[in-house]
Amino acid sequence: MKKKMVPIQVPPNLMEMLDNWESCPDENVGWCLLCDGPIRSAQDLIQNSNTHNCPEGLRLELCGKRPGR
Ligand SMILES: [Zn+2]
DSSP, X not given: OOOOOOOXXXXXXXXXXXXXXXXXXXXOSEXXXXXXXXXXXXXXXXXXXXSBSSHHHHHHHXXXXXSOO
């Protein structure tokens, strides 16, 4: 069993998202690249993960454990 790195998907409009993050007036601890929205606190994350608790994040968590790509 080899340890595999989790592939990070970089969205094509990453720069745009970072721009949005920078200009976001709300308090946040991070930016969700899945729904392009602010992660306001640790409570905004899915338990035991670093994934934003949003529909896209939940979907990623559900199918993110798949082997291969
Ligand atoms: Zn999100």
